[in-house]
Amino acid sequence: MRDKIRNATRLVVKVGSALVTNNGAGLDHGALADWARQIAQLQQQGRQIALVSSGAIAAGMQRLGWRTRPHEMHKLQAAAAVGQMGLAQAYEDAFSRHGLHTAQILLTHDDLADRKRYLNARSTITTLLKYGVVPIINENDTVVTDEIKFGDNDTLGALVANLIEAEALIILTDQDGLFTADPRKDPDATLISEGQAEDPVYRSMAGGAGSGISKGGMLTKILAAQRAARSGAHTMIVGGRHADALARAAGGEPIGTLLHASSTPLQARKQWLADHLKVAGTFVIDAGAAKALRAGKSLLPVGIVEVEGDFERGAAVACRDDETGVILARGLSSYSSAEARRLKRKPSREVEATLGYVAETEAIHRDNLILL
Numbered sequence: 101m102r103d104k105i106r107n108a109t110r111l112v113v114k115v116g117s118a119l120v121t122n123n124g125a126g127l128d129h130g131a132l133a134d135w136a137r138q139i140a141q142l143q144q145q146g147r148q149i150a151l152v153s154s155g156a157i158a159a160g161m162q163r164l165g166w167r168t169r170p171h172e173m174h175k176l177q178a179a180a181a182v183g184q185m186g187l188a189q190a191y192e193d194a195f196s197r198h199g200l201h202t203a204q205i206l207l208t209h210d211d212l213a214d215r216k217r218y219l220n221a222r223s224t225i226t227t228l229l230k231y232g233v234v235p236i237i238n239e240n241d242t243v244v245t246d247e248i249k250f251g252d253n254d255t256l257g258a259l260v261a262n263l264i265e266a267e268a269l270i271i272l273t274d275q276d277g278l279f280t281a282d283p284r285k286d287p288d289a290t291l292i293s294e295g296q297a298e299d300p301v302y303r304s305m306a307g308g309a310g311s312g313i314s315k316g317g318m319l320t321k322i323l324a325a326q327r328a329a330r331s332g333a334h335t336m337i338v339g340g341r342h343a344d345a346l347a348r349a350a351g352g353e354p355i356g357t358l359l360h361a362s363s364t365p366l367q368a369r370k371q372w373l374a375d376h377l378k379v380a381g382t383f384v385i386d387a388g389a390a391k392a393l394r395a396g397k398s399l400l401p402v403g404i405v406e407v408e409g410d411f412e413r414g415a416a417v418a419c420r421d422d423e424t425g426v427i428l429a430r431g432l433s434s435y436s437s438a439e440a441r442r443l444k445r446k447p448s449r450e451v452e453a454t455l456g457y458v459a460e461t462e463a464i465h466r467d468n469l470i471l472l
């Protein structure tokens with residue numbers, strides 16, 4: 101399986117706060133220079149690399165003289181704004197030594213939740229890669245609010261892997277990989293060398309962040325590997341402090357943990373639906389409709405018991421089984437919430453008469469629907 105990493109021509113590399121800021125001591129320019137050198141080498145081999153880098157908040161805290169990570173959103177945003185300046189400049193300096201340009205890409209959830217903006221972000225990043233520019237990507241912490249943030253850069257790394265259809269996501273962290281338990285707490289924990297990203301067993305092994313300066317933790321890395329797998333990307337979790345860790349991981353060497361994607365990539369549209377982190381409303385559906393969706397069919401108005409939320413046609417909505425309360429699918433609604441309320445429980449043949457105009461007969465067409 102490691103050959104799949106070795107043969108990957110487009111990769112996303114994610115580096116965490118602990119590595120970028122040497123455990124919060126401030127930007128580790130030596131580490132950034134070393135990653136730049138390795139990425140330049142990989143580019144020489146004809147491989148495209150997008151770099152998702154944490155560290156804005158940690159670097160900002162250090163520059164502002166804050167010892168502990170604040171909880172207040174406005175303070176986190178202030179630290180990120182200060183730190184991101186240094187991060188971008190440090191990467192630009194590091195890559196310029198290898199004759200490479202960098203590009204700063206700051207994303208929020210909305211940039212990827214809106215299909216048009218999603219496609220725009222994809223074309224911008226792939227254009228940069230084509231011209232040999234290294235995109236330096238981070239969440240736009242300065243403007244995010246609870247409603248629109250990704251939350252951690254492991255998630256962002258996976259979403260970027262989906263976005264640009266990377267074949268591999270390499271996560272550099274401060275442990276040698278995924279262990280059977282947090283090595284900081286369990287000295288007997290052993291390293292997992294390889295497994296399937298979708299295997300649920302790993303979630304139980306993975307805990308939260310290892311230090312006060314990080315956000316993600318190992319659980320977010322496991323979830324990121326599962327998310328990356330949806331578009332067929334394999335994930336490696338590697339200790340970023342070892343010499344040439346990135347070049348060795350990208351070379352397919354047996355280091356760290358390889359979590360490979362087993363499922364075939366979802367087609368791009370369904371992939372986007374699966375990653376659509378927010379929905380605008382919910383269709384509460386009956387047992388018959390739930391069974392039909394699980395069989396790969398479209399959602400018809402007759403199966404809608406209730407409509408929650410206010411949304412326009414084309415909005416992303418969740419489908420919740422009325423009997424079990426389980427959200428079993430997401431999709432793009434063919435109706436606005438007002439239309440759907442008028443059509444619920446109605447057979448498809450009555451759609452036109454009920455609305456007074458021709459509309460889709462399916463509330464969610466199966467091509468616009470993904471099971472969770």
Ligand SMILES: Nc1ncnc2c1ncn2[C@@H]1O[C@H](COP(=O)(O)OP(=O)(O)O)[C@@H](O)[C@H]1O
Nearest residue numbers: 116117273279281282305307309310314317318
């Ligand atoms: N099963 C596990 N295997 C390895 N590390 C784990 C595990 N569970 C929790 N951790 C913790 O996750 C930390 C890595 O995540 P995090 O602190 O967010 O670093 P990063 O800044 O690279 O994202 C490790 O330092 C470790 O303390």
Ligand SMILES: N[C@@H](CCC(=O)OP(=O)(O)O)C(=O)O
Nearest residue numbers: 117155156157252253315316
């Ligand atoms: N956008 C934030 C990302 C925080 C984050 O995810 O940190 P980590 O868990 O160390 O990767 C920052 O730059 O600090």
